Amino acid sequence: MCGVFSWFTPVRGATSDFPPPDHSPRVATLTSEDEGKILVDAEGDELGVVTDVESNTAWVDPDPGLGEAALAALGWSDHDEDDYTVDGGAVDTVTEGELRVAADL
Numbered sequence: 001m002c003g004v005f006s007w008f009t010p011v012r013g014a015t016s017d018f019p020p021p022d023h024s025p026r027v028a029t030l031t032s033e034d035e036g037k038i039l040v041d042a043e044g045d046e047l048g049v050v051t052d053v054e055s056n057t058a059w060v061d062p063d064p065g066l067g068e069a070a071l072a073a074l075g076w077s078d079h080d081e082d083d084y085t086v087d088g089g090a091v092d093t094v095t096e097g098e099l100r101v102a103a104d105l
Contacts, residue, residue, distance in 0.1 A: 028091035028099070030056050038098045039086060048084075050099060056088035058099065 030053045039047040039060050048060040061083050092102040 028088045028094050030058050030088045030091065030094075030099075034058060034094065034099060037094075040098050040100050042092075042100070042102050047101075051083055058086045058088070058091070059083040060086055 032053050034050050034053050037050050039050060039058070041047055048062040049064045050058045051061045051064070052059040063082070086099070086101065090101050090103070091099050093100040
């Protein structure tokens, strides 16, 4: 070997200071802190408001009224028969104001 890098000889068994990249799928952990957030799809279209969270499952009201959305934001709302569920495994990103799913529900 010649040139600028001729001095470099890799050491057998040497490890990097950096951990290997984590390519495992991410699973969101949903909590009561997520109540009142907007559920959106990958394109940013609103799918509803999270009204309740139980066992890493969000209950989503697809058509909340203003009053119900406000109660959900305060954590004072419970799910009802019109709500549908979204498992934490389907949630791609959690931000301060929304839950984003990667696929259409």
